[in-house]
Amino acid sequence: MHTIVLCACGSRNEAEEIARDVVERRLAACVNIMPATSYYRWKGKIRVDREYVLIAKTRSEVFARLKRRILAVHTYELPEILTLKVLGGHRQYLDWIDEEVDK
Helix, strand or coil: CEEEEEEEEECHHHHHHHHHHHHHCCCCCCCEEEEEEEEEECEEEEEEEEEEEEEEEHHHHHHHHHHHHHHHCCCCCCCEEEEECCCCCHHHHHHHHHCCCCC
């Protein structure tokens, strides 16, 4: 099954490092980096920060390894790592993900 993994980073450099690392390791076929303004509560205070959201296209079978790799290099105390199941899509694109991601 295919999955999308979301992960927010505090800097563009960190986002690029993680994206390149997981693609090189074949843990994701593609990673988009999107700038975002995040509003959240952290340790009792409302925070507003500039972040960079990674959108990684991968397979659910490699999620545990992908998560371990992100946790190994991420600088946040509590990184956001979420998965979204892909229920469908362009078959040729999904096949390409299958070819690019180690199983």
